[in-house]
Amino acid sequence: MLKTHNCGELRQDHAGQTVTLSGWVDRHRDQGGIIFLDLRDRWGITQIAIDRDSAPEAHETASAVRNEWVIQVNGTVDLRPDDSINPNLDTGYVELTATNVNILNKSKTPPFYINNDDVVDEALRLKYRYLDLRRERMQNNIILRHNVIKHIRDYLDKEGFVEIETPILFKTTPEGARDYLVPSRVHPGKFYALPQSPQQLKQLLMIGGYERYFQIARCFRDEDQRGDRQPEFTQLDMEMSFVERDDVLDLIEGLMISIVENVSDKTLVNKPFPRFSYHEVMERFGSDKPDIRYGMEAIDIADIGGSSGFAVFVENAKNGKPVKAMCVKGMDTSSKTKVKNDLKALENLIREVGGKGLGYFVMPQDDSGEVWGSMVKFFTPEQILELAERTDADNGDILLFISDEKQVAYDMVDTLRRKLAADLDLVNAEELSFCWVIDFPLFEWNEDEKRWDPSHHLFTSPMPEDAHLLDTDPGAAHGQQYDLACNGYEIAGGSIRIHQPEMQEKIFELIGLELEDAKERFGHMLDAFTYGAPPHGGIAPGIDRLIMLLAGEPNIREVMAFPKSQTAMDMMASAPSVVDQHQLDDLHIKHVEKRSKKAATAEK
Numbered sequence: 001m002l003k004t005h006n007c008g009e010l011r012q013d014h015a016g017q018t019v020t021l022s023g024w025v026d027r028h029r030d031q032g033g034i035i036f037l038d039l040r041d042r043w044g045i046t047q048i049a050i051d052r053d054s055a056p057e058a059h060e061t062a063s064a065v066r067n068e069w070v071i072q073v074n075g076t077v078d079l080r081p082d083d084s085i086n087p088n089l090d091t092g093y094v095e096l097t098a099t100n101v102n103i104l105n106k107s108k109t110p111p112f113y114i115n116n117d118d119v120v121d122e123a124l125r126l127k128y129r130y131l132d133l134r135r136e137r138m139q140n141n142i143i144l145r146h147n148v149i150k151h152i153r154d155y156l157d158k159e160g161f162v163e164i165e166t167p168i169l170f171k172t173t174p175e176g177a178r179d180y181l182v183p184s185r186v187h188p189g190k191f192y193a194l195p196q197s198p199q200q201l202k203q204l205l206m207i208g209g210y211e212r213y214f215q216i217a218r219c220f221r222d223e224d225q226r227g228d229r230q231p232e233f234t235q236l237d238m239e240m241s242f243v244e245r246d247d248v249l250d251l252i253e254g255l256m257i258s259i260v261e262n263v264s265d266k267t268l269v270n271k272p273f274p275r276f277s278y279h280e281v282m283e284r285f286g287s288d289k290p291d292i293r294y295g296m297e298a299i300d301i302a303d304i305g306g307s308s309g310f311a312v313f314v315e316n317a318k319n320g321k322p323v324k325a326m327c328v329k330g331m332d333t334s335s336k337t338k339v340k341n342d343l344k345a346l347e348n349l350i351r352e353v354g355g356k357g358l359g360y361f362v363m364p365q366d367d368s369g370e371v372w373g374s375m376v377k378f379f380t381p382e383q384i385l386e387l388a389e390r391t392d393a394d395n396g397d398i399l400l401f402i403s404d405e406k407q408v409a410y411d412m413v414d415t416l417r418r419k420l421a422a423d424l425d426l427v428n429a430e431e432l433s434f435c436w437v438i439d440f441p442l443f444e445w446n447e448d449e450k451r452w453d454p455s456h457h458l459f460t461s462p463m464p465e466d467a468h469l470l471d472t473d474p475g476a477a478h479g480q481q482y483d484l485a486c487n488g489y490e491i492a493g494g495s496i497r498i499h500q501p502e503m504q505e506k507i508f509e510l511i512g513l514e515l516e517d518a519k520e521r522f523g524h525m526l527d528a529f530t531y532g533a534p535p536h537g538g539i540a541p542g543i544d545r546l547i548m549l550l551a552g553e554p555n556i557r558e559v560m561a562f563p564k565s566q567t568a569m570d571m572m573a574s575a576p577s578v579v580d581q582h583q584l585d586d587l588h589i590k591h592v593e594k595r596s597k598k599a600a601t602a603e604k
Helices: 056-062 122-127 136-158 199-207 245-263 278-285 311-318 336-351 381-391 406-423 501-510 515-529 543-551 581-586 597-603
Strands: 018-030 034-041 044-051 070-079 094-105 181-183 191-193 212-220 232-241 275-277 323-328 359-362 398-403 434-438 443-446 451-454 481-486 489-496 536-541
Touching: 018 044, 018 094, 034 056, 034 070, 044 056, 044 070, 056 094, 136 212, 136 245, 136 543, 199 212, 199 232, 199 515, 199 536, 232 245, 232 543, 245 434, 245 481, 245 489, 245 536, 245 543, 275 278, 278 406, 278 434, 311 323, 311 398, 323 381, 323 406, 336 359, 336 398, 336 406, 381 398, 398 406, 451 501, 481 536, 489 543, 501 515
Parallel strands: 044 094, 275 434
Antiparallel strands: 018 034, 018 070, 034 044, 070 094, 181 191, 212 232, 232 536, 323 398, 359 398, 434 481, 443 451, 481 489, 489 536
16 A cells, blocks of 8 residues: 555554655645645545655655645654644644655646635536545535445345346336437347336336345436436435335335434434325425425415405405415515515516416504505405414514416415525525425326326326226326425435236326337336236435435535536536447437428428
8 A cells, every 4th residue: 555544544642653645735835944735635634744854855855746746755643733733633633744755646737726615617617527526525525425325225234125236228118208218239220228217127126026125226317407407316216015105104214314313414303204295285385395494384365365355366266276375574674665676576586487476565563553565455454464363474574475377376385485585594504304295196187188197107006095086087086106305305206006907007098008009118017017016115215316415515416426517418528429420330320410490391
């Protein structure tokens, strides 16, 4: 080894020992007779002192080194004088007095500083990701990721799970997003697909009798990018036989609590995790992945709005559309002009999600004042008092009024909650608040295609008490689906699966998939179901999103070693890239430029 210790290891009880360290020069300070170097590796930093009088050759070598050069240092561990102790470093009570400095490799001047956390343009960081990975923030994130995954493996091993790898090259099947296709050289015109998830394979493992399976699985989806999405990502894929919904929820809840309490420095807000129905979270929070660290819930006021003087509320309440109020606490309401400007900005924001307007009134600053705002004239004094009581409004609070088509109203509530929580600093970044969402609708009506679409995926089993509705009212049936949300993100999703071929065929029929087409796409699954498939269910927590929250990062790119950019580009390797023609010829592929509709029409 080119080192006897790492750069975060030396302590006071090492004083007097002769050691060898190797690493990167983090800082270089030449004080004439003595040069001080901070030597860094992933374990920490050790101060190196090179004295010209006692080690002239080492001093001469050290005078030439610069930041990010890789060096090896031999010397003796000495206690630092009291006035030079650095209590902020684990190694801050000692230093290495060098007798020899050996340059292992030089470095050009990096395009950004490695030894501090200054803001650097993300495109530059991704282009030089190998340098970005040296920075303390990124090393902490990647090591946290390692610790979380190791904890998961140890936890599930004790719970009787077996880790099994599944193929990366598989068959293209509809899973909700576009597949990444891989052309076959030996089977011209045919393609593999990279798995969006190992969904079918893990169900087949249950039929194979393993009962408790997991995998740290790589998944691939060709979809538009955002902060919590990547073309390739990692999930904890799990499946269990002979379980019901609560068995899966209890196991994952225990795993999440164990991860947070043993691997992170975050605080859990609530144990056990609350469980909400899909209908409840949409009505209260406008989202099926709510952030419940703060209030500002949407309160149903359809009864009051329906008897108010506002025609829109009256009509919407009569037609069963949401009529909601949200109480906003903490906004500065001392100036009417400022309030109107702030609310105008909020109104512009909700228009982006389809909202038509935002009504409001402002509670008085004290008991002697009057309520004022755009909606006051439509309510009687008694109704205003009832609204204040129902929404827990107090002096200086603002009531926002929302009513629209159901999904638009939900989007408005979700948008307002997120925006106001950020503006009013309502969230504690050190807290994690998990919750379960259950009782999802089994289907969503696809108006364009005039058919039912699975709300989760087509292998989700209906609630036993709702199975009869598949023949009479599919839209009223609920599925045995469950999602785990945390701080406004979906962390995991799963369901109890269909294990009977007759039920699976019925689902195919309802979603408009002809049996022959189903056999072509899923024949291996349907056939497997006829060989004694056990009742089973599973879930797939997203590793990247979970670690993003544990690390307190704004997006998952910060917890991945080599992520793609927001345009799905590898900025470092310039991928995707053009390939040689002979590679396309081997794969029987011809590249054709896509023409615009206008050009195609003109050609016709």
